[in-house]
Amino acid sequence: MVIMRYVVETYIRYDEKDVREIIRRVRPEEEEKMMSQFAQSVIENTNPKWAQMVRQEGRQEGRQEGEQIGEQRGEQKGEAKALTRLLQRRFGTVPDWASEKIAKADLSSLEEWSLRIFDAQSLGDVFSEKK
Numbered sequence: 001m002v003i004m005r006y007v008v009e010t011y012i013r014y015d016e017k018d019v020r021e022i023i024r025r026v027r028p029e030e031e032e033k034m035m036s037q038f039a040q041s042v043i044e045n046t047n048p049k050w051a052q053m054v055r056q057e058g059r060q061e062g063r064q065e066g067e068q069i070g071e072q073r074g075e076q077k078g079e080a081k082a083l084t085r086l087l088q089r090r091f092g093t094v095p096d097w098a099s100e101k102i103a104k105a106d107l108s109s110l111e112e113w114s115l116r117i118f119d120a121q122s123l124g125d126v127f128s129e130k131k
Contacts, residue, residue, distance in 0.1 A: 072107070079110040086114060091123045101127060 023034045080102050087094050094102075102110065113126050120126045 076107050076110065079107060079114065080105070083110055083114050083117075086117050087123065087126065090117055090120075095123070098123060098127065 019038050020031065020035060023031050027034065083102055084094055084099065087098065102113075105113070116126045
């Protein structure tokens with residue numbers, strides 16, 4: 001943040017394109033982070049009310065993103081729990097390898113495996129790669 005504030009205050013004539021090019025040459029892996037800091041520095045040096053508004057918008061976006069991630073994780077955990085119960089009911093004790101596979105799976109895989117229970121002859125059939 002200090003670096004970007006210095007750039008903004010010292011080199012007023014630089015626009016976003018110039019700053020982005022400088023960052024790409026010096027620290028390309030941090031381009032997005034530093035551009036965000038540049039924008040914040042410009043806003044704070046131009047109008048403190050804008051800076052406050054941008055921070056509020058950022059917090060709101062962060063909350064929304066956090067809620068969305070929480071909902072996705074909750075749905076994934078619920079699907080994993082349901083799949084585990086169905087497997088226990090159909091095949092008995094669920095081995096560690098299957099529990100680990102379920103814990104690491106994405107939501108679409110969990111949903112697909114839950115549907116396969118009805119046709120599967122074995123636990124392996126549920127997790128097979130063939131469709």
